Amino acid sequence: MTRQILSLKKTTLIALLSLIILVVLFAPVQLPAGMGAVDFRPYWSSTCLLARGEDFSDLVKMDAIERTLTGWDKPYTMSAWFAPTGNVVLLPYTLFSFPRAVYYWLLTNIVVVFSSALLLWRNRTQRPWIALAASFSFSMTLISLMYGQVNTLVLLGIALYLHFGSQKHDLAAGASLALTTVKPHLVILTLPLMLVDLLRRKQWRALAGFCGALAGCAAVLFLFNPPWLMRFYNVVTFGMGTFRETPTLNGLLVAAGEFSAGKWLWLVGLFAALLVWFFYGRNWDQRSVIDGSILAGLMLAPVGWSYDQVMLLVPLLHVLEWVADGSLARREASLVSLTLIIANALTFYQRSFELSEVWFFWVPLATAALYGFARRRKKESPAIPDIQPA
Numbered sequence: 410m411t412r413q414i415l416s417l418k419k420t421t422l423i424a425l426l427s428l429i430i431l432v433v434l435f436a437p438v439q440l441p442a443g444m445g446a447v448d449f450r451p452y453w454s455s456t457c458l459l460a461r462g463e464d465f466s467d468l469v470k471m472d473a474i475e476r477t478l479t480g481w482d483k484p485y486t487m488s489a490w491f492a493p494t495g496n497v498v499l500l501p502y503t504l505f506s507f508p509r510a511v512y513y514w515l516l517t518n519i520v521v522v523f524s525s526a527l528l529l530w531r532n533r534t535q536r537p538w539i540a541l542a543a544s545f546s547f548s549m550t551l552i553s554l555m556y557g558q559v560n561t562l563v564l565l566g567i568a569l570y571l572h573f574g575s576q577k578h579d580l581a582a583g584a585s586l587a588l589t590t591v592k593p594h595l596v597i598l599t600l601p602l603m604l605v606d607l608l609r610r611k612q613w614r615a616l617a618g619f620c621g622a623l624a625g626c627a628a629v630l631f632l633f634n635p636p637w638l639m640r641f642y643n644v645v646t647f648g649m650g651t652f653r654e655t656p657t658l659n660g661l662l663v664a665a666g667e668f669s670a671g672k673w674l675w676l677v678g679l680f681a682a683l684l685v686w687f688f689y690g691r692n693w694d695q696r697s698v699i700d701g702s703i704l705a706g707l708m709l710a711p712v713g714w715s716y717d718q719v720m721l722l723v724p725l726l727h728v729l730e731w732v733a734d735g736s737l738a739r740r741e742a743s744l745v746s747l748t749l750i751i752a753n754a755l756t757f758y759q760r761s762f763e764l765s766e767v768w769f770f771w772v773p774l775a776t777a778a779l780y781g782f783a784r785r786r787k788k789e790s791p792a793i794p795d796i797q798p799a
Contacts, residue, residue, distance in 0.1 A: 445515035446507075448487075449557025450479045453510055455489035456499040459634045465489070465496070466643035479507045490648045490712065493641050495559050495591040497626045500633075511557060518554050521561045528568035529726045531575070536733050540726055543749075547725075548756040549772075552716040560717050562591045567699060567723055570603070574615075574695065583607070583618025587626065594713055595720050597675050598682050598706040599699055605683065606690070606698070648712060654767035655713045664767050672711040700724035700780065707773040715760075715769035721776050725749070728783045736787040745783050752779075 454474040458465040465471070468486050475481035502510040522544055530540035544550055553560055566588025573582035586603060589596045607615050630637045649672065654660045659671030682702060690698065703720050707713070728749075732742040752775055759768065 444555060445518075445557040446479070446511045447556040449511055449514055450475055450481060450507070451487035451489035452491060452495065452499055452557070452559055453502060453507060454479060456496045457503050459493070459496045459630070459637065460500060460503050462634050464640050465634070466640040466647070488644070488647065490644065491559055491592050492590050493630050493637055494587060494623070494626045495562065497629050498559075498562060498591065500629070514557055515554065518557070518561050521565045522550055522554070525561070525564045525568040526722070526726065528572045529723060531730065532734065539729055539733055543726065543729055544722055546753065547719070547722060548753055548760065549716050549719040549721065552760075553719050556716060558716055560592050560595060560719055563589045563595045564720060564722060567596070567599070571696060571699070579612055579614035580618040583615035584622040586619045587622035590623070592717070594710045595717055596703070596706065597710050598679055599702040601679060602682060602686055602698055602702050603695075606686070606695070609691075653712070654765045655710070656715045656718070656766050656769035656772070657710050657713055658708055658770070659711050660767040661770055664765070675706070675709040675711055678705055678709040696727060700727055704773055704777040704780065708770075715766050715772070718769065718772050721773060724776060724780050728780055731783055731787045737783060738786070741783070741786050745779060748779055
């Protein structure tokens with residue numbers, strides 16, 4: 410009898426969840442104007458061209474798609490600066506009209522951020538609401554959701570890599586890294602370090618997972634758009650040929666009138682990172698390497714926007730773990746928490762002035778300083794040791 414009651418409750422719960430999902434997916438929802446559509450427009454348009462076998466690097470064709478199918482009426486064309494692995498992810502969304510695709514992508518993005526926060530929070534039983542509250546109150550998360558960004562896929566790739574690595578599922582961990590190639594400038598130091606670390610540790614299954622996932626994406630791309638490699642090369646050269654005041658050291662140099670040297674700072678940073686890792690990094694835990702390389706990468710990246718700083722959730726959630734598990738003394742934990750709240754509030758306030766993106770350069774610098782302070786002051790917690798390489 411008890412089993413029948415439990416079975417009935419389980420069946421009822423599944424039926425209710427299924428009903429809720431169906432209502433969410435098929436309800437005639439009308440989003441506020443621009444919500445989730447700003448940056449999703451060029452990504453979706455680029456993917457439409459790729460699915461049709463047309464040149465997604467051609468601005469004339471991009472303009473035609475944007476104006477005829479997405480309702481774009483501004484006097485310029487939006488470009489899709491992301492890798493074709495992102496096109497593969499977005500292919501299913503081209504089956505719907507643009508307004509419906511925007512709605513579905515917003516739902517997807519919310520799920521992606523929700524999942525990433527929980528995956529990055531290693532002790533799932535100890536105050537997971539902190540990870541969710543921090544992630545969804547972070548200004549860069551909210552802007553990414555509002556603009557319909559795909560940078561959240563990179564965040565998910567890192568979160569899945571750490572999760573599967575800690576579970577010794579090497580193949581899945583490596584395959585997860587393929588998501589980070591959607592916007593590779595966000596992991597411009599992290600991804601190379603992870604790959605050479607896997608090579609050094611002879612994690613062949615993880616490397617096979619990464620290469621296999623990319624090979625699968627390449628097969629889909631060749632099927633839909635055989636010349637995709639050349640077209641992606643055109644996108645890259647066009648993007649690197651522009652000069653923008655990005656929230657990085659490169660952007661500061663552009664603002665100061667130096668338009669070329671800053672774009673190659675990341676190469677110097679990568680060489681230095683590889684050199685330090687080669688001599689001292691053999692016993693470093695992966696989470697620390699990822700934290701540090703993301704912080705440095707967001708300072709040195711040749712391109713980027715302020716909402717790309719959503720990647721700071723990786724080191725920030727690590728710091729909040731130390732606050733939650735008692736690794737920091739109460740006074741220091743309070744100081745760290747208060748500093749995070751004030752800094753986040755400042756980013757909201759700063760955005761209200763509609764200043765140039767370059768003036769958000771301070772956010773990763775402040776995060777790095779806070780991370781360094783918390784790491785130096787934290788006590789070793791026996792509850793959750795830092796994740797070691799798989």
